[in-house]
Amino acid sequence: MATVVVARPAARPTPRARDEEVLVWPDLVFVEFISAMLFTVLLFLLSYLMNAPLLDEANANVTNDPAKAPWYLLNLQELLLHMNAALAGIVVPTVWLIVLMVFPYFDRSTDGQGRWFADVNSVKNTVVSFNVGLWGTLALIIWNSGKAALWAKDWFGFSGGSTLAFLERSAALKDPSVVPWPGWADSIPYLWFNLKILDEGPGAGVTTFQKIDLPTLLVDIGIPTGFMVGLSCLLIFFFWKINWVHTRRDALITLMSGFVGVFLMLTVIGTAFRGPGQDLIWPWDLRTLEGIPGQE
Amino acid sequence: MAVEQPTQPTLGDLIYDKLFHNYVWRSIFRTGYPNTPRNQMLVVATNVFLHLHPTRIHRTHVKITHTYCLGGLTFFMFLGLTVTGILLMFYYVPSVDRAYLDIQNIQTNVQFGQLMRNMHRWMAHAMVILVFLHMLRVFYTGAYKPPREFNWVVGVVLLVLTFLLSFTGYLLPWDQLAFWAITVGTNIAGSAPVLGPKTRFWLLGGFEVGPDALIRFYTLHVIGLPLLAAIFMAVHFWRIRRDGGLARPL
Numbered sequence A: 001m002a003t004v005v006v007a008r009p010a011a012r013p014t015p016r017a018r019d020e021e022v023l024v025w026p027d028l029v030f031v032e033f034i035s036a037m038l039f040t041v042l043l044f045l046l047s048y049l050m051n052a053p054l055l056d057e058a059n060a061n062v063t064n065d066p067a068k069a070p071w072y073l074l075n076l077q078e079l080l081l082h083m084n085a086a087l088a089g090i091v092v093p094t095v096w097l098i099v100l101m102v103f104p105y106f107d108r109s110t111d112g113q114g115r116w117f118a119d120v121n122s123v124k125n126t127v128v129s130f131n132v133g134l135w136g137t138l139a140l141i142i143w144n145s146g147k148a149a150l151w152a153k154d155w156f157g158f159s160g161g162s163t164l165a166f167l168e169r170s171a172a173l174k175d176p177s178v179v180p181w182p183g184w185a186d187s188i189p190y191l192w193f194n195l196k197i198l199d200e201g202p203g204a205g206v207t208t209f210q211k212i213d214l215p216t217l218l219v220d221i222g223i224p225t226g227f228m229v230g231l232s233c234l235l236i237f238f239f240w241k242i243n244w245v246h247t248r249r250d251a252l253i254t255l256m257s258g259f260v261g262v263f264l265m266l267t268v269i270g271t272a273f274r275g276p277g278q279d280l281i282w283p284w285d286l287r288t289l290e291g292i293p294g295q296e
Numbered sequence B: 001m002a003v004e005q006p007t008q009p010t011l012g013d014l015i016y017d018k019l020f021h022n023y024v025w026r027s028i029f030r031t032g033y034p035n036t037p038r039n040q041m042l043v044v045a046t047n048v049f050l051h052l053h054p055t056r057i058h059r060t061h062v063k064i065t066h067t068y069c070l071g072g073l074t075f076f077m078f079l080g081l082t083v084t085g086i087l088l089m090f091y092y093v094p095s096v097d098r099a100y101l102d103i104q105n106i107q108t109n110v111q112f113g114q115l116m117r118n119m120h121r122w123m124a125h126a127m128v129i130l131v132f133l134h135m136l137r138v139f140y141t142g143a144y145k146p147p148r149e150f151n152w153v154v155g156v157v158l159l160v161l162t163f164l165l166s167f168t169g170y171l172l173p174w175d176q177l178a179f180w181a182i183t184v185g186t187n188i189a190g191s192a193p194v195l196g197p198k199t200r201f202w203l204l205g206g207f208e209v210g211p212d213a214l215i216r217f218y219t220l221h222v223i224g225l226p227l228l229a230a231i232f233m234a235v236h237f238w239r240i241r242r243d244g245g246l247a248r249p250l
Helices: A024-049 A071-080 A085-106 A122-144 A147-156 A170-174 A214-241 A248-272 B011-020 B023-028 B037-046 B070-089 B099-108 B113-140 B149-170 B176-190 B196-204 B211-242
Strands: A021-023 A063-065 A289-291 B056-058
Touching: A021 A024, A021 B037, A024 B037, A024 B056, A024 B070, A024 B113, A063 B176, A071 A085, A071 A248, A071 B149, A071 B176, A085 A214, A085 A248, A085 B149, A085 B176, A122 A147, A122 A214, A122 A248, A170 A214, A214 A248, A248 B113, B070 B113, B070 B211, B099 B113, B113 B149, B149 B176, B149 B211, B176 B196, B176 B211, B196 B211
Parallel strands: none
Antiparallel strands: A021 B056, A063 A289
C-alpha cells in the first residue's frame, strides 16, 4: 500500500481573534505614513545641514593614512589588527552569518514570541552580556595594542621585561626570546609537494600551504579563536551556573547581546580612535594624512 | 410626526460628485473613499501597494513600541534611495575620467544636486542602521521562532545585501575616501584562504581599484544588487503574510 506523505509546516499561524483586531486602514497605514513623513523631514533637514563628504580625486599614488573601509566594515578592519587577515576578514563574519541563520533552527520553541524580553531574566541577561562584550572588547584592544603595559609602566613604574612581553601584546609570543620555540617550530612541513593554487597576480608564487608556522598559527589564529569562542562559551556557562540561562533562547540572548557589544565597540574604536598607522589615538587628534608612498 | 426631509445638495457636494463619481475616476479606483469599514477593507485588499498588508491586524501590532516601524522604514529607505539614485544617474557617468567631475558637477551645477546627493548618502547610512536595528527587534521579540524560521534567514540575506549595496556605492564618487575605503574593503575580501585573491580579482576586475572596478561596482550598485534585494524583499514580505503576520504571543 502506498503511503502518502503530506508536507506540514512545523507550526501553523495562530487562529485569529476578530474582536482583538483593528483595520489596517486607518490604524496601521496612518502610523506608517506618519513615520515615513517624519523620516523624510529629518533626512531633508540632515541633508540641508550636512553635506556628503567629497575629498580630492582618487589617486593610487597618494595614500591616505589611515585608510579606512566604510564605517560598517571598520569592525572587521579593527579585527585585522589583532589576528590573521583571513580569520578576521572572512572566517569570522562568514561563521557569524551562518550562526545567525541557524538561530531559529537551534531554538525551536514557540514560547515568548511577539513580546519584548518575554523570558525570565532576559533583560538582565541582555544588559550584562552587552556590557561584557562592550567593555571586554575594549580591554582586549587596550591590552593587545600595548597601551595597558605602557600605562602600567608610566603610572606605576611596572615593567614585565622581555619575559613578560606577552603582557604587552600577544604578538610577542612569536619572539624566541619570550618563548623558547624550537628551531623547527616555524616550518613544520605537511605537504611534500609544491601545491600551486590560483597562482596568478602580484605576489603569487610558490604556495605557502606547505609549511605551518606554529608560533604565528598560535598567535594569529589560535589565541584569537580561543578568545572569541572560549569567552562566549564561558559567559553562557557562567550564566547557566547562576540560573540566568535555562533554555536555548537564553543562550542565544547571551550570544546576540554579547555580539552587539563587541560589534559596537569594534566599530567605534575603528571609526573614531584609530589614527595614522592604525595607532590608538583620541578622536579629537584624528587627522587623515595624505602622502606619496616613500615620501611622506 | 415630523418627517426628516432630504436636504438639497450643496455646491461642494456637486463638485465632489463630479470629481470622484465620474466614469474615469471609477475606472481607476474601484472603491469609494475609505470612510466606512467596508471601503477601508476593500481599499487595502484591492490596491496593489496596500495589499502587502492584511485587511485587519492584531491591536498590539499598531503600537509603535512593538516594531518601531523599523522594517517598514528600511523598505522606505530603499524606495527613497531608488528615487534619489535615479536622479543621480541622470548626471553620472561611471568612467574614471568623468566620475569625480560629474559628482562635482552634481554638487555645483545641478539644481538641488547637492541635496539629492546628500539625501542619497544619509539614506544609505540610515538604511544600514535601520536594517540592523530591525534585526535586533525581531530577535528580542522572539519573532524568528516557528513558523517564521525561513523568513529570518531571508532577513539575514537582506542584511548582507544592504551592506553590499552600500559598499558598492561607496566607490562611485571616485575620491580619495572612496578609493582607499574600497582598497581596504576588497583587501579584506582578498584575504580569504584559497579563494580570496580570485574573489578580489572578480570584484575589482583586476588586481587594483581602477576603471574596471568602477564599472563593476556601478553595475552591481544600480542594477544587480537592487534586483536581488527586490526579489528577496518580495519573498520576505510574502512570507510575513503567509506565516500569519507579525509574531504575537500564542
